[in-house]
Amino acid sequence: MKERYSNPYVIGVILGLILLFSFYTMGRGLGSSASFARIATAGVNLVAPEHAKANAYFSTYLKGGKSPLMAWLVFLTLGAALGGLFSAFISNRIKGEVARGPSIGVSVRLWLALGGGILSGFAARLARGCTSGQALTGAAELAFGSWVFMLCIFAGAYATTYFFRKEWL
């Protein structure tokens, strides 16, 4: 099964221009991980509002009594979902599946996806952003910590890639 995707350099240039557009209009870059923290906060706030307000971290998203979902990044992520859907639709790439290498089962892959998600969600909060909000955005501004963060992502991944080879190869 061969898939033809766009040339990565061309995509890189376009993504750079989108990021520049975001800086020019809003004075800030892209991001997405915080929107999941916000959605999770909204969930906790719905179930246990007292608990959410008492928590030092959740409460930063609940300031001013506004819904944690009325945030710039949440709308950006919604837009990204629609944009991705549109792109997948026009090239017939919408297909219900569990993406994985040929030598791994569905349930193991799903557990690993869950574990990877938990680690990533935790790490993105710790580092104040993810690959887009911290690494991409910050590196474009030449922020020192963002460059270090980006190098650490690659370091962490390359260091452990051997243990997950059965998942992908």
Next chain:
Amino acid sequence: MGPLYKFGWFDFAYSLQLAGLIGFMFGFVLERAGFGNPRKLTAVFYLKDFAVLKVIFTAIVVCILGLLYFSVFGWIDLGRVYLLPTFIWPQIVGGLVLGIGFVMGGYCPTTSVVATVSGKLDGLIYIIGMMIGSVFFAEVFPMLEGFYTSGDMGAIRLTNVFNINSGIIAFLVCLVAVGAYWFVEKVEQKFGDKDTLPKGSPKVKRIAAGLLILLGLILAVVNPDRTIAKPAVSEIKPEKQVEAIQKPETKSEKPDSSGFKIVDDKGC
């Protein structure tokens, strides 16, 4: 003069619509690149396909050049662009853990969204995992707060760390980018599947690389940091009135010789 929002060109409600539009383009190009497919994404870690590195690095270089040229032309006030602060220890640990999460889960946060909408169940599970991870972080936050705020270096840039102007940094980044492209393509040729790798004419690549280095070199000569402060005073004037009404959020502004300052809100 940009950033338009900080000069009161539009309100919060409109900014949310703009977020939807920017997000749409963001998600669209990620899917075009094949980043809704975790095997394509993780191929970078198995030295087979460096699309991830090419896309990220190219986007960064283009945006660095764009921001600095915009600043030189007086189109954007970099002092009003939110600069991510450096908390070096949590960023190092966060980066390492996110890297592990990336190769284990197959996605990073934004690409998992693109994967989910193209029908991948593992993408959805990854998103659920991210929410669990975020809630877990918030629950243990009281214990982690000391570490979370450790290594606070303020909103510093590579220019402050190496004490050279951002034009020279941009030029160096261009050089590193071209070198990295050349290197990873060599590696791809060795380990990758030649049928699926993008084909491009060597001539176009050479011209693009030359252009990149030229644009960086011009910036290094121009020294954008020097030109940031001066025109700002006269050019901001017309918008000053708007600011007075809008009461801009400049409370945490820190003077910084290189132009960038924190203006408001949290980054990601």
